Amino acid sequence: MTETLCFASQPPVTVAIQASQLRFPVHRIFCVGRNYHAHAAEMGVTVDKATTQPFYFNKHPSAIAESGAEIPYPPETSNYHFEMELVVALGAGGFQVSEAAAIDLVYGYAAGLDMTRRDLQQRAKDHAHPWDLGKDFEQAAVISPIVVKDERALLQQGAIELSVNQSMKQSSDLSLMIWSVPELISDLSRYYRLLPGDLIYTGTPEGVGPVVPGDCLRGHIEGVGQVVANIVTPAV
Ligand code: MN
Numbered sequence: 148m149t150e151t152l153c154f155a156s157q158p159p160v161t162v163a164i165q166a167s168q169l170r171f172p173v174h175r176i177f178c179v180g181r182n183y184h185a186h187a188a189e190m191g192v193t194v195d196k197a198t199t200q201p202f203y204f205n206k207h208p209s210a211i212a213e214s215g216a217e218i219p220y221p222p223e224t225s226n227y228h229f230e231m232e233l234v235v236a237l238g239a240g241g242f243q244v245s246e247a248a249a250i251d252l253v254y255g256y257a258a259g260l261d262m263t264r265r266d267l268q269q270r271a272k273d274h275a276h277p278w279d280l281g282k283d284f285e286q287a288a289v290i291s292p293i294v295v296k297d298e299r300a301l302l303q304q305g306a307i308e309l310s311v312n313q314s315m316k317q318s319s320d321l322s323l324m325i326w327s328v329p330e331l332i333s334d335l336s337r338y339y340r341l342l343p344g345d346l347i348y349t350g351t352p353e354g355v356g357p358v359v360p361g362d363c364l365r366g367h368i369e370g371v372g373q374v375v376a377n378i379v380t381p382a383v
Pocket residue numbers: 178179180230232261348350351
């Protein structure tokens with residue numbers, strides 16, 4: 148029996164795959180909180196890997212914006228920030244996955260922007276509230292086409308950079324991640340039964356900052372590619 152919906156459902160969220168006609172269907176979006184020491188420091192925090200675990204927040208798949216999109220400056224903020232990040236795209240599921248087996252879950256990688264209403268995130272921190280208003284909103288998860296990983300290819304190093312209007316703002320290296328891609332997949336799979344279509348934004352290096360309408364963001368990750376976003380004035 149075919150079920151009948153009371154109104155049309157929203158279309159599934161999908162992402163382009165580099166050099167392919169196929170599209171990647173997005174299931175969930177996990178984001179890692181603090182994964183570079185220099186970014187943690189600029190947020191006023193130190194991270195001791197020996198005594199802390201990574202932490203996560205989520206964005207709804209409807210927050211996806213593909214590279215090249217025009218992104219209206221979002222409502223209720225006056226401090227809208229970029230965070231340039233490596234995104235891991237899972238093509239297989241797993242639960243309680245070992246670090247050694249984690250690579251088998253990886254479908255590919257993308258360059259992403261974890262766009263953030265920093266003032267709302269700070270307000271949430273101040274009140275010990277959830278971060279959702281600061282992190283999970285329309286077009287807050289910008290993503291490049293996914294590059295399918297080569298056999299066994301694990302991204303352990305490579306330049307990660309972001310410029311605003313051709314002025315370099317972030318410049319770091321994936322080797323400076325506190326928790327590596329296999330460590331993150333293994334850790335996350337303790338809490339969730341990971342599934343194909345899950346995306347993991349792996350955290351940003353230092354140099355985050357605000358943007359305004361008219362700004363063009365260009366991020367690049369060595370071996371992965373480029374992500375572009377144009378911030379525009381919202382229609383009233
Ligand atoms: Mn982030």
